Amino acid sequence: YFATDEVKNKAIRTARGRAFAKSQGKYAAGKLLYGYTTDKNNYIIINEKEVEVIKYIVHRYVTSDISMQKLGEECYERGMFNCSLKSAKTKVSKIIRNKNYYGIKNSEFIYPKILPIEWLDIALKKIEGAKKAPTLIPI
Numbered sequence: 001y002f003a004t005d006e007v008k009n010k011a012i013r014t015a016r017g018r019a020f021a022k023s024q025g026k027y028a029a030g031k032l033l034y035g036y037t038t039d040k041n042n043y044i045i046i047n048e049k050e051v052e053v054i055k056y057i058v059h060r061y062v063t064s065d066i067s068m069q070k071l072g073e074e075c076y077e078r079g080m081f082n083c084s085l086k087s088a089k090t091k092v093s094k095i096i097r098n099k100n101y102y103g104i105k106n107s108e109f110i111y112p113k114i115l116p117i118e119w120l121d122i123a124l125k126k127i128e129g130a131k132k133a134p135t136l137i138p139i
Contacts, residue, residue: 022108033100034091036111046112053080057095058115062122068093096123 021028027038035050053075061071072089075081081088099106102120103113 022110027109030108032109033098033107033111034095035101035114044109044111046114051114054095054101054114056080057092058101058119058123061092061096062119062126068096068127097127 018028021042026042027044028042032038032044035047035054036044037047039045057071057075060066061068066074069089072092073085075092076083076085076088081091083091095101099120100109100111101114102117103111103115104117104120105111
């Protein structure tokens with residue numbers, strides 16, 4: 001009985017400690033977004049190498065007429081990600097759409113802002129405009 005009770009109490013204390021760490025902007029287990037790392041005190045900070053890739057991808061997308069698919073292919077060909085072509089396209093899409101990069105809390109952690117909020121508006125409008133209309137099948 002005592003061992004079962006202690007396991008429950010330990011789980012509660014651990015969850016409370018993680019919630020407190022997250023509220024303080026610290027990393028508390030889980031996967032960090034691409035472009036972020038932690039410092040020696042476990043605070044989430046910007047990874048300078050990866051942030052340049054993020055800025056390049058989003059800036060290129062919002063300032064040109066390139067599609068996410070073509071941008072993913074370009075990133076793959078340039079070796080920006082160490083993964084397959086399909087994974088590179090997925091990463092590009094996730095980077096452009098993820099609101100955490102723009103300073104909007106959209107996950108369990110509080111991430112430092114990397115991109116200007118104006119780029120998010122432009123990207124979302126471009127994404128909405130790029131959606132294909134359903135094709136009608138003739139009867």
